[in-house]
Amino acid sequence: xxxxxxxxxxxxxxxxxxxxxxxxxLEAVPSNSIAVNANVSCIEIERVALQxxxxxxxxxxxxxxxxxxxxxxxxxxxxxxxxxxxxxxxxLGSSNLCGFEGGSxxxxxxxxxxxxxxxxxxxxxxxLSYLNLSNINFQGVSFxxxxxxxxxLTFLDLSFTMFSGVVSPxxxxxxxLSYLNLxxxxxxxxxxSVSNIYWLTNLSSLQYLNLQNIDLSKAETHWLQVVNMLPxxxxxxxxxxxxxxLPQTLPFxxxxxxSVLDLSNNGFNSSSIPPWLFNLTALINLRINLCDLxxxxxxxxxxxxxxxxxxxxxxxxxxxxPITEFIQALSGCGNHRLEQVNLxxxxxxxxxxxxLGYFTHLRELHLTNNSFSGPIPSIIQHLSRLEILDxxxxxxxxxxxxxxxxxxxxxxxxLFSNSWEGTMTETHFLNLKKxxxxxxxxxxxxxxxxxxxxxxxxxxxxxxxxxxxxxxPAFPAWLKTxxxxxxxxxxxxxxxxxxxxxxxxxxxxxxxxxxxxNQLKGxxxxxxSIVWVDLSHNNLTGSLPLWPSVSYLSLRKNLLSGPLPVNxxxxxxxxxxxxxxxxxxxxxxxxxxxxxxLLPLTYSEHMDLTAKGAQREYYSQIFLMNSIDxxxxxxxGEIPEALTKLSLLFTLxxxxxxxxxxxxxxxxxxxxxxxxxxxCNHLSGPIPPSMSSLTFLSHLNLSxxxLSGPIPSxxxxxxxxxxxxxxxxxxxCGPPLITNCSLLPSDGDTxxxxxxxxxxxxxxxxxxxxxxxxxxFIVGFWIVxxxxxxxxxxRHAYFNFVDEKKxxxxxxxKVNMARLQGKIEA
Numbered sequence: 145x146x147x148x149x150x151x152x153x154x155x156x157x158x159x160x161x162x163x164x165x166x167x168x169x170l171e172a173v174p175s176n177s178i179a180v181n182a183n184v185s186c187i188e189i190e191r192v193a194l195q196x197x198x199x200x201x202x203x204x205x206x207x208x209x210x211x212x213x214x215x216x217x218x219x220x221x222x223x224x225x226x227x228x229x230x231x232x233x234x235x236l237g238s239s240n241l242c243g244f245e246g247g248s249x250x251x252x253x254x255x256x257x258x259x260x261x262x263x264x265x266x267x268x269x270x271x272l273s274y275l276n277l278s279n280i281n282f283q284g285v286s287f288x289x290x291x292x293x294x295x296x297l298t299f300l301d302l303s304f305t306m307f308s309g310v311v312s313p314x315x316x317x318x319x320x321l322s323y324l325n326l327x328x329x330x331x332x333x334x335x336x337s338v339s340n341i342y343w344l345t346n347l348s349s350l351q352y353l354n355l356q357n358i359d360l361s362k363a364e365t366h367w368l369q370v371v372n373m374l375p376x377x378x379x380x381x382x383x384x385x386x387x388x389x390l391p392q393t394l395p396f397x398x399x400x401x402x403s404v405l406d407l408s409n410n411g412f413n414s415s416s417i418p419p420w421l422f423n424l425t426a427l428i429n430l431r432i433n434l435c436d437l438x439x440x441x442x443x444x445x446x447x448x449x450x451x452x453x454x455x456x457x458x459x460x461x462x463x464x465x466p467i468t469e470f471i472q473a474l475s476g477c478g479n480h481r482l483e484q485v486n487l488x489x490x491x492x493x494x495x496x497x498x499x500l501g502y503f504t505h506l507r508e509l510h511l512t513n514n515s516f517s518g519p520i521p522s523i524i525q526h527l528s529r530l531e532i533l534d535x536x537x538x539x540x541x542x543x544x545x546x547x548x549x550x551x552x553x554x555x556x557x558x559l560f561s562n563s564w565e566g567t568m569t570e571t572h573f574l575n576l577k578k579x580x581x582x583x584x585x586x587x588x589x590x591x592x593x594x595x596x597x598x599x600x601x602x603x604x605x606x607x608x609x610x611x612x613x614x615x616x617p618a619f620p621a622w623l624k625t626x627x628x629x630x631x632x633x634x635x636x637x638x639x640x641x642x643x644x645x646x647x648x649x650x651x652x653x654x655x656x657x658x659x660x661x662n663q664l665k666g667x668x669x670x671x672x673s674i675v676w677v678d679l680s681h682n683n684l685t686g687s688l689p690l691w692p693s694v695s696y697l698s699l700r701k702n703l704l705s706g707p708l709p710v711n712x713x714x715x716x717x718x719x720x721x722x723x724x725x726x727x728x729x730x731x732x733x734x735x736x737x738x739x740x741x742l743l744p745l746t747y748s749e750h751m752d753l754t755a756k757g758a759q760r761e762y763y764s765q766i767f768l769m770n771s772i773d774x775x776x777x778x779x780x781g782e783i784p785e786a787l788t789k790l791s792l793l794f795t796l797x798x799x800x801x802x803x804x805x806x807x808x809x810x811x812x813x814x815x816x817x818x819x820x821x822x823x824c825n826h827l828s829g830p831i832p833p834s835m836s837s838l839t840f841l842s843h844l845n846l847s848x849x850x851l852s853g854p855i856p857s858x859x860x861x862x863x864x865x866x867x868x869x870x871x872x873x874x875x876x877c878g879p880p881l882i883t884n885c886s887l888l889p890s891d892g893d894t895x896x897x898x899x900x901x902x903x904x905x906x907x908x909x910x911x912x913x914x915x916x917x918x919x920x921f922i923v924g925f926w927i928v929x930x931x932x933x934x935x936x937x938x939r940h941a942y943f944n945f946v947d948e949k950k951x952x953x954x955x956x957x958k959v960n961m962a963r964l965q966g967k968i969e970a
């Protein structure tokens with residue numbers, strides 16, 4: 145009996161020790177339980193596993209140089225338990241984006257980049273609770289299945305790791321997981337997808353879940369049902385997941401702890417905004433922008449989203465109706481926390497509600513591109529923390545209130561494209577010391593900006609955009625004080641003075657200058673370092689300047705004169721234009737309708753470009769566009785061969801000039817060319833066969849030139865079936881023209897004639913031909929007539945012969961007439 149009691153006591157002690165060991169292994173990893181001293185030695189099997197893992201990695205900057213010796217607990221990125229010496233933390237994550245498909249791309253400022261393969265030996269780290277391998281380039285290998293065996297994990301970050309294929313459902317075994325981040329690498333051309341996400345229901349402790357850019361299309365019918373079963377979930381990121389189904393109802397809301405919800409950039413097929421979104425009372429950040437949502441904002445209970453700080457519903461384009469009730473409901477909270485509101489690019493309407501003024505913590509208010517009307521409400525003056533106020537592209541009217549100048553934190557004031565009227569003075573800017581962006585225009589063209597000539601603004605702008613306002617007639621001298629400008633746009637602002645010399649050297653940062661549609665006078669400077677220049681529709685005189693740094697230039701509709709210089713920009717259309725290998729867009733005093741509201745770097749660029757035979761609008765990055773439009777000028781000479789070096793060119797318009805010579809033979813190397821317009825010139829010779837290789841060419845116009853020979857019929861030319869493309873070229877033949885090539889001289893003959901017509905030798909030959917014809921006539925005339933004058937017997941014989949023939953002809957006519965008359969009388 146005593147032996148049995150002893151045995152029982154021993155068993156209890158062993159069980160107690162096991163329970164202690166188990167509790168130690170479940171410690172929270174980020175706490176102070178991770179060893180940082182040399183007294184803790186790692187376990188051999190775990191050290192071997194780490195060494196195998198290390199051998200599969202490339203480490204060109206020796207980030208893992210400390211991974212030597214027997215004590216792995218002192219290696220970089222390794223943490224061990226103080227009690228058991230087990231490896232509980234592996235943190236090799238990096239804040240750098242470290243690679244492209246096929247291998248890492250290392251730079252001196254990215255010493256933390258690693259790449260290679262993920263060795264399955266990591267599954268021997270049985271007590272690992274923290275694993276961060278973010279930004280390691282695993283080169284497109286399939287998502288590792290073995291990670292599901294690391295059941296102690298509470299933290300797993302595999303973001304930007306270049307895995308591909310299907311996310312392993314074995315992650316559902318990680319029931320202790322509280323943090324899961326699987327964002328795929330933006331540099332990979334391989335996708336990462338999820339076949340179903342029911343395995344997530346096992347992760348009841350999950351607080352953070354980030355599946356951005358992972359294809360969830362196969363799970364779109366049940367994604368909401370699954371995440372709603374995660375009661376601890378605090379942050380959910382499902383941006384750009386290919387979801388198209390947004391349930392309108394949710395029987396019960398289980399994830400009530402949710403503070404961050406990001407569903408942006410999912411095309412929900414014109415779904416309405418579901419009311420259950422506004423029942424998530426713990427929400428701090430809500431992003432449902434770029435979701436193709438429609439309809440009005442649903443009614444919500446007053447004070448239901450009192451924790452909300454950031455709300456983004458922009459770029460849905462079809463959310464409509466007034467926002468008065470919605471804003472009033474949000475303003476019902478005693479403690480207003482709202483800091484950022486973005487409702488831009490929708491169809492919202494009505495006046496701005498006075499309840500906006502209750503959000504005293506508001507820092508950003510984006511209402512651009514809607515249909516809001518009425519004046520700026522006076523209660524806006526209470527938003528003393530406002531940094532960004534964007535009311536652009538609406539239907540608002542009235543005067544701009546003076547209290548705008550009291551918003552001392554304002555850095556961006558965008559009032560572009562509304563129906564403002566009245567006058568803005570220095571008082572409107574009185575305390576705007578932090579203003580860096582100012583944009584203003586009035587569709588009524590009745591807004592006056594009236595400041596004194598010697599006004600010194602309190603701000604230092606980076607971008608200024610003023611259009612359709614009365615700013616002139618003098619050039620605004622206050623710009624001289626703005627030394628940090630990146631962009632200046634003063635379009636249609638009634639300025640009729642000369643461009644001051646100081647403007648061209650105002651700021652070394654200045655990239656963009658748009659002074660179009662004014663009455664500016666004078667000559668242009670000989671040099672300028674500005675990259676993007678639009679001075680079209682003015683009264684500028686003189687010749688075209690030499691600006692080596694320019695990437696976009698529009699000088700159309702001015703009074704410029706003289707020939708196009710050979711060294712224009714040191715990259716002229718004659719011979720040297722090909723040096724502009726990075727040319728984006730060049731529009732030399734063309735009269736084509738092209739304008740831009742672009743300001744560099746931070747502006748949402750807009751450009752109307754005459755291409756493909758029509759005026760087209762381009763949004764996005766204007767500097768990605770490669771185009772040359774020199775139409776409607778008086779340019780002479782030939783099209784230089786060097787122009788074909790602009791390999792990224794997509795639009796070439798040289799129409800309505802006086803260009804001569806041939807189309808460059810190797811124009812076919814411009815593989816990206818979409819629009820080619822050479823109409824209304826004096827070009828000659830055949831259409832180069834290499835043009836058949838322009839597979840992206842969709843608009844072609846070669847009309848009204850002197851082109852000759854057959855029209856190519858291969859590849860892309862089979863799509864150009866409109867005869868008007870080639871009309872006005874009488875020597876062209878073949879489909880779609882009705883002229884048969886067999887009726888015209890051969891290509892060689894035509895080419896030879898074309899080549900000779902402009903040569904001095906051909907003109908000399910024509911002169912001698914005409915002289916020989918005249919001389920031949922004179923010599924032949926006197927050979928016949930001279931002999932009759934000199935030889936009397938020849939003269940008598942000749943005239944007797946003529947008289948005899950005349951008499952016979954007379955008798956024959958009389959006889960035939962008598963016979964005809966007899967028959968008629970009979």
